[in-house]
Amino acid sequence: MERPLSETMLWDSFRSGNEDAFVRLFHLYSDPLFYYGCTITADRELIKDSIQELLCDLWERRQECPAVQKLKAFLFTGLRRIILRRLQANRRYLAREDEDAFATQTGEYPVGDESIEAAIIRQETSELSRQRLRTAIGNLPARQREAIHLRYYQGMSYEEMARIMEVKKGTIGRFIVQAIEGLRRAMDQILLFCLLLLTYLLS
Amino acid sequence: MNANKYANYSVQDFLEDDDFRRWVMQSQKEDDDFWADFLIQYPEQKDTMASARTLVEGLSQTTLQDGLNPDEKQEMLTRMQARIRRQNEKPNPLRIRHRRQLYRQPLAIAASILLLILAGWWLLSGPATITVTTAYGQRQSITLPDGSQVELNANSTLEYESNWTATEDRRVWLTGEAFFEVEKKTETGQKFQVITEDLTVEVLGTVFNVNSRHQETEVFLEEGSIRLELEGLEEKLLMEPGEMVAYSEHNKQLPAKKQVQAQLHTSWMDNFLFFENAPLRQILEEVKDIYGVGFEVADTSHYSRTMDTAIPIENLDQAIDAIGKTLNLDIRKLGDTYIVE
Numbered sequence: 001m002e003r004p005l006s007e008t009m010l011w012d013s014f015r016s017g018n019e020d021a022f023v024r025l026f027h028l029y030s031d032p033l034f035y036y037g038c039t040i041t042a043d044r045e046l047i048k049d050s051i052q053e054l055l056c057d058l059w060e061r062r063q064e065c066p067a068v069q070k071l072k073a074f075l076f077t078g079l080r081r082i083i084l085r086r087l088q089a090n091r092r093y094l095a096r097e098d099e100d101a102f103a104t105q106t107g108e109y110p111v112g113d114e115s116i117e118a119a120i121i122r123q124e125t126s127e128l129s130r131q132r133l134r135t136a137i138g139n140l141p142a143r144q145r146e147a148i149h150l151r152y153y154q155g156m157s158y159e160e161m162a163r164i165m166e167v168k169k170g171t172i173g174r175f176i177v178q179a180i181e182g183l184r185r186a187m188d189q190i191l192l193f194c195l196l197l198l199t200y201l202l203s
Numbered sequence: 204m205n206a207n208k209y210a211n212y213s214v215q216d217f218l219e220d221d222d223f224r225r226w227v228m229q230s231q232k233e234d235d236d237f238w239a240d241f242l243i244q245y246p247e248q249k250d251t252m253a254s255a256r257t258l259v260e261g262l263s264q265t266t267l268q269d270g271l272n273p274d275e276k277q278e279m280l281t282r283m284q285a286r287i288r289r290q291n292e293k294p295n296p297l298r299i300r301h302r303r304q305l306y307r308q309p310l311a312i313a314a315s316i317l318l319l320i321l322a323g324w325w326l327l328s329g330p331a332t333i334t335v336t337t338a339y340g341q342r343q344s345i346t347l348p349d350g351s352q353v354e355l356n357a358n359s360t361l362e363y364e365s366n367w368t369a370t371e372d373r374r375v376w377l378t379g380e381a382f383f384e385v386e387k388k389t390e391t392g393q394k395f396q397v398i399t400e401d402l403t404v405e406v407l408g409t410v411f412n413v414n415s416r417h418q419e420t421e422v423f424l425e426e427g428s429i430r431l432e433l434e435g436l437e438e439k440l441l442m443e444p445g446e447m448v449a450y451s452e453h454n455k456q457l458p459a460k461k462q463v464q465a466q467l468h469t470s471w472m473d474n475f476l477f478f479e480n481a482p483l484r485q486i487l488e489e490v491k492d493i494y495g496v497g498f499e500v501a502d503t504s505h506y507s508r509t510m511d512t513a514i515p516i517e518n519l520d521q522a523i524d525a526i527g528k529t530l531n532l533d534i535r536k537l538g539d540t541y542i543v544e
Binding site: 027 | 214215218219254257258259261262263264265266267268270271275276279280282283284286287
């Protein structure tokens with residue numbers, strides 16, 4: 001088990017004030033953090049700023065930082081809080097009301113049926129399946145999107161996810177079930193549309 | 204793994220199954236066999252499994268946006284490093300700010316005002332000293348406030364005051380070597396003085412070279428006339444064009460005037476040092492002065508070998524090459540030192 005060991009050493013080195021460790025930590029986690037941030041908001045700059053804030057805050061308070069077992073989950077928890085705080089501040093600023101609190105926090109993934117059509121026509125077929133899955137995930141409710149990403153892209157356990165998303169394990173299970181149901185439906189619809197398009201083109 | 208277990212699995216169940224996910228992600232040979240067997244046994248599960256497989260593959264690779272590109276990462280890193288360095292410089296901003304408000308601030312304002320007054324006074328009254336220094340292998344042309352021209356050779360320093368009045372004598376201080384072309388000031392009769400550790404060259408208007416390396420100062424006069432005040436001697440020395448004088452304040456010997464070829468003493472002006480019948484010891488000494496490199500000569504008998512050569516002063520490699528070829532020596536580089544064999 002080399003990875004957890006070096007991760008612990010890296011974190012200890014970071015906490016002792018080693019600037020190289022800071023840079024290595026950034027290179028190791030900038031991608032996972034960024035991709036995770038994308039599930040909470042579509043605002044790219046906000047995610048980047050939040051990652052910077054997270055790492056700098058940790059660095060400045062490194063003496064108070066605990067030794068952690070699951071560094072990635074620890075970082076995700078911190079990033080999530082920062083992003084939500086920033087979104088909250090933006091929302092207050094924009095004074096926008098919405099029934100579903102999370103829907104407004106998601107930032108926008110505005111993909112209506114028309115843009116799916118446009119996207120499908122523009123994309124090449126190899127690119128198509130990736131694109132349509134991306135679209136389908138983007139259309140999921142925010143919490144489901146987040147759960148599905150943590151589970152299948154970042155490979156996290158229900159325990160870790162529950163801690164990061166600050167809900168019970170059972171709730172995580174429900175998010176996952178609903179998300180997969182939603183994805184399947186969306187994928188089927190898109191597949192059907194492709195079939196119709198193909199029939200139309202061939203006729 | 205038991206195939207029966209998967210007989211009634213839904214897409215959801217497959218997605219949650221660690222063995223299934225591992226097979227999709229890593230595709231081990233023995234796993235392939237297991238799932239092929241499973242499909243032969245339960246062909247009705249084919250569609251469900253295919254959907255699950257597509258989703259696992261897709262989800263493990265799909266991100267909602269394109270990742271950070273290298274430029275974005277570099278920019279983030281630069282910003283963060285700037286922030287944490289700023290932080291390092293003021294380790295405890297809160298406490299310092301507190302003290303500053305109560306006590307330090309008025310003091311700081313008073314200090315700033317005092318500094319401003321001092322700066323203003325210095326700008327208006329005090330003459331600024333200008334210092335020009337050349338590095339090894341570097342030369343610089345300087346125009347003095349009166350229009351006189353100076354060519355400062357490598358590894359040399361010239362100092363002078365920024366504002367020269369119309370009545371005072373013109374003075375420059377030299378360490379190293381420089382060539383002067385002095386503007387004549389016949390109406391005001393202002394003297395021009397070059398001051399070295401060993402002597403002062405006093406002129407009205409003339410072209411000459413001063414070299415204050417090697418614990419002595421060499422003055423070569425190309426045209427016009429100059430007078431030397433030698434440090435520690437009462438007697439003053441008048442020089443004629445084409446004459447060369449070397450003097451050191453250590454031995455205080457009244458120097459003899461020598462007639463020399465102009466080219467040998469001002470040749471560095473043309474980016475070459477010319478040597479006539481010069482021993483290797485002297486040549487290496489000059490190269491050392493100009494480029495700041497050291498030499499180790501294995502066989503000391505080489506030191507006294509003489510040669511006629513021209514050595515470039517702004518290209519060390521060519522200089523080394525010239526010496527090696529002329530004396531048929533092998534010169535190798537070892538760190539900052541050249542080994543001569």
